[in-house]
Amino acid sequence: MLVVFMSLTGQTRKFVKKLGWPSLEITLDNAFIEVDEPFIFVAPTYDKEATDLIADFLETGQNTDYLKGFAGSGNLNFNxxxxxxxxxxxxxxxxxxxxxFEFQGMDPDVERLKKEVEKLG
Ligand SMILES: Cc1cc2nc3c(=O)[nH]c(=O)nc-3n(C[C@H](O)[C@H](O)[C@H](O)COP(=O)(O)O)c2cc1C
Incomplete structure (x- = not known):
């Protein structure tokens, strides 16, 4: 499964690397790229303005059709x-x-996401 993600301070990038799956990092420079295979999106958590490029990406071409699910990185202190x-x-x-999961996630987070993706079939 392709893993598309964004990352502002590198935590999500580190998590995605641990998955060991093909990945695509979305930045302001490539947000309007089109994909042609199923993917999940892994998103860090920030104010909406900082993550609007996720919507830019999803609304490009047929990308929405290939979106299979979301995972999130955050910080529990934000309650x-x-x-x-x-x-x-x-x-x-x-x-x-x-x-x-929090920050770059722990090994159980990596395993859990892999299991959830397997369940998608
Ligand atoms: C300015 C700022 C705002 C944040 N707001 C939230 C938040 O509302 N909820 C949350 O769960 N985490 C929040 N976080 C934590 C980040 O989402 C978290 O550290 C994440 O792992 C960052 O991923 P990245 O390094 O890939 O950008 C915030 C972090 C910063 C610096």
């Missing part, structure tokens, strides 16, 4: 705002919220 970016995108695009 009810924990991982709201991934939660909101999963809700808005009607795809499963596969897993939430």
């Amino acid at each position: 009810h705002l924990y991982c709201f970016t991934a939660k909101d995108y999963a809700r808005d695009y009607k795809v499963p919220l596969l897993h939430l």
Whole structure:
């Protein structure tokens, strides 16, 4: 499964690397890139303005058709705002919220997300 992600301070990037799957990092420079295979999106959590490029990417070409789910990186100190970016995108695009983890995640987070993706078939 392709893993598309964004990362501002590198935590999500480190997590995605641990998955060992093909990946694509979305930045301001390539947000309008088109994909042609199923993917999950792993999103860090920031104010909406900082993560709008996720919507830019999803709304490009047929990308939405290939979106299989969201996972989120956040910080539990934000309490009810924990991982709201991934939660909101999963809700808005009607795809499963596969897993939430703090910062770059621990080994169990990597295994958990892999299991959730396997369940998608
Ligand atoms: C300015 C700022 C705002 C953040 N807001 C939230 C938040 O509302 N909820 C949350 O769970 N984490 C929040 N975080 C934590 C980051 O989402 C978390 O550290 C994440 O691992 C960062 O991923 P990245 O290094 O890939 O950008 C915030 C971090 C910063 C620096």
